[in-house]
Amino acid sequence: MLPVKELIEQAIDAMGYAYTPYSGFKVGAALLAKNGNVYRGCNIENAAYTPCNCAERTAFFKAVSEGVKEFEAICIVGGKNGVLTELTPPCGVCRQVMMEFCRPEEFRIILATDQEHYEIHTLQEMLPMGFGPDALA
DSSP states (O other): OOOOHHHHHHHHHHHHOOBTTTTTTEEEEEEEEEOOOEEEEOOOOOOTTTTBOOHHHHHHHHHTTOOOOOOEEEEEEEEETOOSOHHHHOOOHHHHHHHHHHTTTTTTEEEESSSSSEEEEEHHHSTTTTOOGGGGO
């Protein structure tokens, strides 16, 4: 069973580490690997903007850098000044990174504002007709 509430809690906690001196929009992510480990990430801004990194990619890159490449779900939370008022879906670049490592019909994306208010979507729903490794086989 998917530990939705635990992932929401982990994502909210990770959001507290976000470095957002320019936008003030803080995002946290908690990525559940198939081995049961959770990899957390926050967004990290940069004065040059282009080198910024989203919370979702931070979590994925942390996991992959430790040899983990199989994932079940990710929870994403975010809001201006860290106030969670609306759902924060992943950007297109993050969805593409998810396509690299996840089965789109199985991988679940949890968007939450708190432990009682959340939605669960598949990557396929959020990135229909996505281009992934299978397209190059």
